[in-house]
Structures are given as structure tokens and as C-alpha cells.
Amino acid sequence: MSAIRAARIGVAAVLPMELALVVCVAAGVRPPGWALAVAEALVLGVLLLEARVLYSLYAAARARGAGPGAARREAVRAVVPVPVRRLVLHELRASASLLRWALRRPPHGVRSADHAAPYTGPQTAMMYGLVFVSLIETVALAFLIPWPAVHRVVLVLDVYGVLLMLGLHAACVTRPHVVSPDGTLRVRYGALFDLTVPPDAVASVRVDRRYPEGRLVTLSEDGVLDLIVGSQTTVTVELTRPLAFRRPLGARGEARVIRFHADEPRALVDALRQPAPP
Numbered sequence: 405m406s407a408i409r410a411a412r413i414g415v416a417a418v419l420p421m422e423l424a425l426v427v428c429v430a431a432g433v434r435p436p437g438w439a440l441a442v443a444e445a446l447v448l449g450v451l452l453l454e455a456r457v458l459y460s461l462y463a464a465a466r467a468r469g470a471g472p473g474a475a476r477r478e479a480v481r482a483v484v485p486v487p488v489r490r491l492v493l494h495e496l497r498a499s500a501s502l503l504r505w506a507l508r509r510p511p512h513g514v515r516s517a518d519h520a521a522p523y524t525g526p527q528t529a530m531m532y533g534l535v536f537v538s539l540i541e542t543v544a545l546a547f548l549i550p551w552p553a554v555h556r557v558v559l560v561l562d563v564y565g566v567l568l569m570l571g572l573h574a575a576c577v578t579r580p581h582v583v584s585p586d587g588t589l590r591v592r593y594g595a596l597f598d599l600t601v602p603p604d605a606v607a608s609v610r611v612d613r614r615y616p617e618g619r620l621v622t623l624s625e626d627g628v629l630d631l632i633v634g635s636q637t638t639v640t641v642e643l644t645r646p647l648a649f650r651r652p653l654g655a656r657g658e659a660r661v662i663r664f665h666a667d668e669p670r671a672l673v674d675a676l677r678q679p680a681p682p
Contacts, residue, residue: 458479458480459479461478461479462475462476462478462479465478465479486653486654487653487654489654490652490653490654491653493595494594494595494596494652495568495571497575497594497595498568498571498572498574498575498594498595499567499571501571501574501575501577501578501579501594501595502567502570502571502574502575504574504578505574505577505578506574509578511577511578511579511580512578512579513579513582513590514580514582515584517584517585518582518583518584518585519582519583519671519672519675520580520581520582521580521581521582521583521666521667521668521671521672521675522577522580522581522666522667522668523576523580523581523593523633523664523665523666523667524573524576524577524633524667525634525667526633526634526635526636526665527573527576527633527634528573530634531569531572531573534569535566535569535570538562538565538566538569539566541562542558542559542562542563542566545558545559545562546559572594575594575595575596576593576594579592579593579594579595579598580592581664581666581672583672583675583676586603587603587606587676588600588601588602588603589601589606589641589676591631591662591664593620593621593631593633596620596652597620597621597631597649597650597651597652599647599649599659599662601641601643601647601662604644605643605644605645605647606641606642606643606644606676607642607643607644608641608642609639609640609641609642609673609676609677610639610640610673611638611639611669611670611673612637612638612639612640612663613636613637613638613669614630614636614637614638614640614663615635615636616630616632616635616636616637616663617635618630618632619632620632620633620652621651621652623657623659626660627646627658627659627660627661628659628660628661628663629649629657629659629661629662629663630663630664631662631663631664631665632665633664633665634665636665637663637664637665638664638665638666638669639663639664639665639666639669639672639673640661640662640663641661641662641663641664641676642660642661643659643660643661643662646658646659646660647659647662
């Protein structure tokens with residue numbers, strides 16, 4: 405465990421330093437040669453330590469009988485913190501959602517007999533507004549920044565930010581809430597949140613418009629989970645038992661009541677109340 409902790413601390417210490425050196429070089433500031441040599445030596449040392457720790461964990465998992473794929477996953481889970489894994493996974497899914505959205509592919513995880521419930525209505529105008537402002541900022545900085553190297557770095561960051569916002573919105577569009585014919589409810593927010601509610605866990609469901617305050621995922625002390633979109637929720641589901649869920653960065657919680665937004669809450673409630681087909 406000490407080697408794993410050392411590898412994590414090494415990555416956390418070296419990455420900001422490497423980023424600072426890249427920004428200095430892009431801005432035209434040439435650090436001393438010894439500083440570059442020390443930085444690259446530290447990066448190489450951390451990479452070698454990461455490789456050694458990963459291989460030792462992989463070998464230990466293989467010795468316990470795990471397959472190659474399972475051993476690799478176990479090694480990565482032990483070294484890479486959960487929030488980092490979740491963020492990387494979110495960005496990969498957001499990129500895939502942006503491609504699915506552009507190609508007009510069917511929504512993710514929705515079968516022909518399922519009821520899909522979109523929830524992006526309250527945030528669509530805001531997301532497009534943010535994208536528009538980011539584009540204006542990119543054009544303005546192109547005229548205001550006199551250094552070509554700095555302008556290229558800022559341009560890359562601005563384009564990445566625009567694509568990230570579009571990917572977040574595309575993930576929400578292509579990953580709606582889903583009600584299956586057997587009464588299973590899947591509550592989602594893009595690639596950040598996904599909770600499956602089995603039919604026997606639903607005590608009651610109703611249209612209930614509220615305007616709670618807080619972040620995207622808010623859990624009260626009495627177990628009320630609010631999944632807020634555009635500062636509102638429109639559906640309330642009371643549960644027969646607590647259900648475990650994961651926050652966007654991996655923290656766990658338990659909910660006794662779930663409140664979330666759907667653009668057409670009445671249609672979702674009716675789909676959830678209808679009896680399962682024989």
C-alpha cells in the first residue's frame with residue numbers, strides 16, 4: 405500500500421509542475437536548462453514508479469487466478485483514484501455521445517418497447533448560450549493576445565471547452581430517463597448519473613414540480629435525492645426501501661425519495677404506473 409500511495413503522491417506533485425513548464429515555454433519564457441532536466445528526470449522517475457506498481461499489482465492478481473483483463477482493471481483501480489477514473493470515463497462517454505448525437509443515432513439504452521423521457525428542456529438555452537459566449541471569447545482573445553504561442557495554447561483550451569460543453573449536452577440528449585414495460589425506471593443525467601429503480605422499490609410516483617437549491621445531485625439528511633436540471637424537478641418517486649447510488653465523482657449514498665426532472669412528467673408517471681404486460 406505504501407508504494408501505491410507514493411505513486412499517487414508522485415503523480416499529484418509532478419503533473420502541476422510539468423503543466424507550469426509547458427505554460428512558460430508557450431508564453432516564450434525559457435526556464436534554465438537545469439530546471440528542464442530536473443523536471444524531465446522527475447517525470448521519468450514517476451512513470452517508472454507507476455509502471456513498477458502497476459506490474460506488481462497485475463502480477464499479484466494473475467497469481468490469484470484472475471484473467472489478463474480483470475488483472476489489468478484491478479491494478480488500475482488500485483493506483484488511479486476513483487474521481488480521476490470517473491472523470492476520464494465521463495469524457496469518453498461524452499465524446500461518444502457527441503458522435504451519436506451528430507450522426508442521429510437512437511438514444512443510448514432505449515429499446516423499442518421502452519418509454520424515453522427527455523429532460524434537457526430547462527438547460528438547452530443555457531448550454532447554447534455558454535457555447536456562444538465561449539466562441540465569442542475565442543474570437544476576441546485571437547485579437548487581444550499578441551503572442552502567437554500563447555494564442556495557440558488558449559485556442560486549444562477554448563476549443564476543448566466548447567467540445568466539452570457540447571459533449572455534456574449531447575450526453576443528456578442521447579441518455580434520457582427510461583421506463584421499461586416491466587416498470588423498471590432508469591434515472592439519468594448524461595454520463596454523470598445513472599440509477600436503476602426496480603419495480604418493487606417504487607411505493608408511489610407523482611408529478612411534483614419543485615425548485616430546490618443546490619448542485620446537480622443533492623442528498624438531504626432524511627434521504628431525499630434531488631437530481632436538479634435547470635433549478636427544478638418535476639417528478640417525485642417514493643421508495644419502499646433505500647436505494648444505493650453513486651455521485652458523479654464516485655461517492656456513495658442512499659436515497660429513500662427521488663426527485664428529478666422530465667420535460668413531460670405526466671407521460672413518464674403514466675408509463676410508470678401502467679401494469680406490466682402479461
